[in-house]
Amino acid sequence: MPWLKLLHICAVILWCGALLYLPLAVAAAGGAQRRPVALGAADDEILRALFVWGATPAALLAIASGTLIFIWHGTLGVWLLAKLALVALLVLGHASFGLLILRLERGQPARHAALGVGALLLPLLLTIAWLVLAQPGARP
Template sequence: MLWFLLLHIVALIIWCASLLYLPAFIAGIHTEEIQIVEPRNQYGSVARFVFTHIATPAALVAIISGTLVFLFNRTIEVWLIAKLTLVTGLVVGHALAGLLLLHTQDRNTKPVRQWCWMLSGVLCVLMVAIIWVVLAKPMAEVLS
């Protein structure tokens, strides 16, 4: 069980780091000052590689290993339901990052920088809230 917990934490760190990287990278593509030149083939972009080969597999490993930890512990508590709700928000943010990436690769001229900033802010709040819920769990048990 400890190995699944370790795998869950490592995968979660990789997933969160890539989710913080993607909106910044996408916003960087749309700046007027610096133009990032990417290959002509839309399937060869760096941002798409990070999303499909790093962020998504890390998300799947984090969710599967977290589910295994949950099944082995057999705990159903309020903090766990709150954490799962916040993780659902993180999954929605992951999907929104993918939509921003698709919007960027269509070479649409509409600005997406403000959407990238908003997504980054929401993802940061979700990540801090997840950490707070997980670390505050022992205090909730002591107070009960």
């Protein structure tokens, strides 16, 4: 099943890349003075498209392929349970960007919230990467 791991890794890279880009994109769109409706709406549509057609499918593919890998190999350890808990928090961060994009579309401020969520996601992503690569407590 190396193709499944490759699929999982590619989906994770796309998802994490989007999660690292979204805080800056939302903050930039929410921090700029609102332009005329035609220009502001285009920015909001681009953010929505990135979230709906980029980040979300990558997240679903990463979660589905990770679940299949887990089922196929039957691995279970404390490190995996910790990783799954952190991935659940990552999903909440992902969903919060959807809410922030909706706030932007309504003309409400979202800059500080986007930067705050982004600041929380970076250590979360690094911890997940460490758990996967080190697999502390796993038997050799």
